Amino acid sequence: xxxxxxxxxxxxxxxxxxxxxxxxxxxxxxxxxxxxxxxxxxxxxxxxxxxxxxxxxxxxxxxxxxxxxxxxxxxxxxxxxxxxxxxxxxxxxxxxxxxxxxxxxxxxxxxxxxxxxxxxxxxxxxxxxxxxxxxxxxxxxxxxxxxxxxxxxxxxxxxxxxxxxxxxxxxxxxxxxxxxxxxxxxxxxxxxxxxxxxxxxxxxxxxxxxxxxxxxxxxxxxxxxxxxxxxxxxxxxxxxxxxxxxxxxxxxxxxxxxxxxxxxxxxxxxxxxxxxxxxxxxxxxxxxxxxxxx
Ligand code: HEC
Ligand code: HEC
Ligand code: HEC
Ligand code: HEC
Ligand code: HEC
Ligand code: HEC
Ligand code: HEC
Ligand code: HEC
Ligand code: HEC
Ligand code: HEC
Numbered sequence: 646x647x648x649x650x651x652x653x654x655x656x657x658x659x660x661x662x663x664x665x666x667x668x669x670x671x672x673x674x675x676x677x678x679x680x681x682x683x684x685x686x687x688x689x690x691x692x693x694x695x696x697x698x699x700x701x702x703x704x705x706x707x708x709x710x711x712x713x714x715x716x717x718x719x720x721x722x723x724x725x726x727x728x729x730x731x732x733x734x735x736x737x738x739x740x741x742x743x744x745x746x747x748x749x750x751x752x753x754x755x756x757x758x759x760x761x762x763x764x765x766x767x768x769x770x771x772x773x774x775x776x777x778x779x780x781x782x783x784x785x786x787x788x789x790x791x792x793x794x795x796x797x798x799x800x801x802x803x804x805x806x807x808x809x810x811x812x813x814x815x816x817x818x819x820x821x822x823x824x825x826x827x828x829x830x831x832x833x834x835x836x837x838x839x840x841x842x843x844x845x846x847x848x849x850x851x852x853x854x855x856x857x858x859x860x861x862x863x864x865x866x867x868x869x870x871x872x873x874x875x876x877x878x879x880x881x882x883x884x885x886x887x888x889x890x891x892x893x894x895x896x897x898x899x900x901x902x903x904x905x906x907x908x909x910x911x912x913x914x915x916x917x918x919x920x921x922x923x924x925x926x927x928x929x930x931x932x933x934x935x936x937x938x939x
Pocket of ligand 7: 827843847848851873875882
């Protein structure tokens, strides 16, 4: 009986070290080992932006490059392509790891301001990975993108692509600007916008609307998107509704009695006065008149 127990322990002692051996952490083997089996990926890598610059800019020794992203590869290499061997899957494929895990690999080198808010971004929260848009081995477009910047966005945002074809739109399709003129796909202080707010984003190009004005129009201060659509509209000037209905959401028509005197005839005929901004032309704010007239 005692002897039997002892032999069990002896057997266990034999098994345990064997088990820990297979759960051992991988160590670095160097790029030459990888290249022996992955000559195709090594070729694509070497001709990529990364392959050309990593050693120069980041001082990653040439024999350490592969494993700087894929992790230490001794167990994977020892598995010799046998997918049933537990060691095989210890190599990291950044297209298969989750959003944060992939980002962690990229962030070992990338601490650009543009990517700082990634983990809180709508994209990360919806499970997008860096490699959805970028390819390290085969980035075709600028910035190692798989496609041009706008095409990258259109893959998932067909609604905004369609809006860009409406009569009034920002010239994105015309290539005068891009989705990334207003958005940072890596996240921003407000959703995926580049600016601190909607208005700050618009002021980058429409600074003349920023004021401050002696007489501010409350909805403008509140946000450009109170009246405008950002991507496209069937109405002139990217408006959410055509005039005068846009204004009538918040204002009464006709004018009060005093102002009716000024427009005695026409004030009651909305059709004739479809454009409130014919008279209230400084609609974004004015230094002269509180009624935004010239
Ligand atoms: C003995 C050959 C061999 C060696 C050495 C080797 N690999 Fe592999 N590796 C393979 C095979 C086979 C596959 C599976 C390929 C397939 O499915 O098309 C693979 C797959 C991969 C994958 C994809 C894994 C996945 O889950 O999608 C990555 C990444 C990878 N290897 C990187 C490396 C790196 C980095 C090294 C060097 C540390 C390396 N390999 C060394 C044979 C090898
Ligand atoms: C800067 C990070 C990085 C470095 C360095 C790198 N890779 Fe990759 N590798 C990736 C990413 C990301 C992918 C996913 C496909 C892509 O983005 O191009 C990938 C995919 C792979 C795959 C999976 C099969 C495939 O084609 O998708 C293999 C195999 C591979 N790399 C091997 C290598 C080898 C060998 C080296 C060294 C010569 C290397 N990688 C260097 C990031 C890297
Ligand atoms: C070992 C360091 C290293 C790692 C890890 C790394 N990169 Fe890079 N990356 C670089 C270097 C170096 C450049 C070239 C920068 C330059 O042109 O000056 C670069 C360039 C880029 C660019 C183009 C930047 C530009 O301004 O044009 C993108 C996009 C990029 N990497 C994405 C990624 C992604 C996505 C990952 C993770 C899958 C990743 N990188 C992992 C070092 C790295
Ligand atoms: C939804 C698509 C998308 C995802 C996901 C994405 N990027 Fe980008 N990335 C872009 C686009 C588009 C650009 C070009 C932006 C521009 O030109 O203003 C870019 C630019 C970059 C640049 C260059 C920065 C610069 O200042 O010009 C780096 C570095 C980069 N990305 C790294 C990453 C990393 C790391 C991740 C994951 C944490 C990631 N990207 C995720 C689309 C994406
Ligand atoms: C792989 C799919 C995918 C790609 C590619 C992609 N997005 Fe997204 N995007 C999403 C998902 C999913 C959401 C969250 C749900 C939604 O609003 O549709 C989202 C949300 C957004 C939002 C709303 C953010 C918020 O907080 O309200 C903006 C803005 C955005 N994406 C811009 C872009 C831009 C710009 C590009 C191209 C550089 C891009 N996306 C590429 C999938 C994608
Ligand atoms: C002129 C600036 C601008 C351009 C260019 C632009 N957007 Fe937007 N986008 C915005 C603003 C502003 C919002 C609304 C943000 C808010 O109110 O929270 C928005 C919202 C979004 C949203 C959230 C859903 C929605 O429609 O409100 C997505 C997704 C989006 N944009 C994708 C894109 C894509 C894809 C492109 C390129 C075709 C693009 N945007 C071009 C300014 C812009
Ligand atoms: C990157 C620069 C840029 C940014 C940022 C930008 N715009 Fe524009 N905007 C343009 C350009 C370029 C035009 C077209 C001017 C032309 O065709 O003469 C335009 C035109 C317009 C028009 C007139 C459209 C028409 O059909 O006449 C409106 C309204 C407008 N933008 C509102 C906005 C709003 C609101 C924002 C913020 C959400 C914004 N813009 C952000 C560049 C920008
Ligand atoms: C109260 C509604 C309203 C708000 C809020 C508003 N706009 Fe406008 N905007 C208009 C109207 C109406 C027009 C058309 C004027 C015309 O046809 O003469 C217009 C036209 C424009 C134009 C094109 C003509 C021009 O004057 O250059 C731009 C650009 C513009 N708005 C930008 C902005 C920006 C940026 C904001 C936010 C700071 C904003 N708008 C907020 C009502 C508004
Ligand atoms: C989202 C609501 C909203 C929209 C839309 C709007 N306004 Fe206003 N407007 C206000 C508010 C709030 C004030 C300031 C309070 C007040 O004096 O009634 C104001 C003030 C004014 C004034 C000055 C009133 C005074 O007594 O000095 C004029 C004129 C005016 N708006 C014209 C317009 C015109 C024209 C449009 C359409 C292009 C328009 N507004 C669209 C909310 C709006
Ligand atoms: C023919 C020119 C003209 C047109 C068109 C016009 N207004 Fe006026 N509006 C005036 C004048 C004049 C005043 C009084 C201005 C003053 O006292 O400085 C005024 C005053 C206002 C005021 C200030 C409060 C009030 O009721 O007295 C508001 C709000 C207003 N207009 C909104 C509108 C809206 C909304 C439209 C379009 C439906 C519109 N206006 C079209 C000329 C016009």
